[in-house]
Amino acid sequence: MPGSAQKSARLSSEARQEIDHWLTKFPEAQRQSAVIAALTAVQEHGEGWLSNEQMDAVADYLGMPRIAVYEVASFYSMFHTEPVGRHKISVCNNISCMLCGGDEIIGHIERKLGIETGETTDDKRITLVREEECLAACCGAPMMVVDGHYHEKLTPEKVDSIIDGLE
Numbered sequence: 001m002p003g004s005a006q007k008s009a010r011l012s013s014e015a016r017q018e019i020d021h022w023l024t025k026f027p028e029a030q031r032q033s034a035v036i037a038a039l040t041a042v043q044e045h046g047e048g049w050l051s052n053e054q055m056d057a058v059a060d061y062l063g064m065p066r067i068a069v070y071e072v073a074s075f076y077s078m079f080h081t082e083p084v085g086r087h088k089i090s091v092c093n094n095i096s097c098m099l100c101g102g103d104e105i106i107g108h109i110e111r112k113l114g115i116e117t118g119e120t121t122d123d124k125r126i127t128l129v130r131e132e133e134c135l136a137a138c139c140g141a142p143m144m145v146v147d148g149h150y151h152e153k154l155t156p157e158k159v160d161s162i163i164d165g166l167e
Helices: 013-023 028-044 050-060 066-075 095-100 102-113 154-166
Strands: 088-093 126-128 144-146 149-151
Touching: 013 028, 013 050, 013 149, 028 050, 028 066, 050 066, 088 102, 095 102, 102 126, 102 154, 149 154
Parallel strands: 088 126
Antiparallel strands: 088 144, 144 149
């Protein structure tokens, strides 16, 4: 059974509804299997990042140790445990992207935005997420992910167009 009303009150109704949907996919004794989906729902239906209170609420709702939820949230790069900008940019730095100019793309973005990897613009519009080891699009190198959307075969001009199109 989900956590008490008091504990689950820290989760939005939208997040709880989505978590409940995912819980139907797993046996009752394996509720913790929904942790990635639960964290994703909380992050997406919140402010784009996971606070300790929200991670605690997920742990309570799924009936699992809080530390286990923290471990998942800190392991996967798609989860943010600190405030981030409205838009998140991740640039692949694995060998394929590096050999095709990925380092130059990262440098270009840093100069364009006036921030370094891992930082957020002063207007909170864009976070340049830490460099990604692999984003699984080697044939399109160099590439980046912006708000979950893949952009491949990047050039500085293409990057400028993408970034300039963000609100």
